[in-house]
Amino acid sequence: MEQNSFYNDLVFTDDKVKISVVLETSFSKEIRIAFKKGQIMxxxxxxxxxxxxxxxxxxxxxxxxxxxxxxxxxxLTLEGNIPHDLLANEESVVRLTLSKLDSPERVEKVAEDSKS
Known part of the structure; x- marks a missing residue:
């Protein structure tokens, strides 16, 4: 058993959304995305x-x-290969569940490419 919280060590950054791996299981990766108001992916x-x-x-x-x-x-759920984007209307915390086959580094790259 593993335990963690999406609120432990929660950090918002000014230049881009903050991506953190909170938990990894045998079938998924649980990612926290912390947005300041106005930040985008x-x-x-x-x-x-x-x-x-x-x-x-x-x-x-x-x-x-x-x-x-x-x-x-x-x-919400979204099938693979569907284009999507996110905009924070206010300071926000998103839980993103990824397939074990997907990569948190890919999500980090999207955040880096989106920074203001």
């Missing part, structure tokens, strides 16, 4: 399905050009 996609769960804040989640407003507690 530009359009990107992954080859694998994902689950996005908004733990705190408010996010505009774009899928194929259509914008969806997510509020605290909202959760």
């Amino acid at each position: 530009k359009e990107h996609k992954t080859a694998f399905p994902i689950v996005v769960h908004l733990l705190e804040g408010s996010i505009e989640f774009g899928v194929k050009g259509e914008k969806h407003q997510l509020k605290k507690g909202d959760i």
Whole structure:
């Protein structure tokens, strides 16, 4: 058994969203994405399905050009190879569940490419 919290060592940075691996299991990787208000992750996609769960804040989640407003507690799934983007309407914390086959480094690269 492993235990952690999405709120342990929570850090927001000014230049880009902050990506942290919170937990890794035999089938998934649980990632925390900490957004300051106005920060974005530009359009990107992954080859694998994902689950996005908004733990705190408010996010505009774009899928194929259509914008969806997510509020605290909202959760969604997205199949692989679907372009999507994120914009923080306020300081926000996102739980991202990745396939074990996917890479946190890929998510970090999206954050780096999106920094303001």
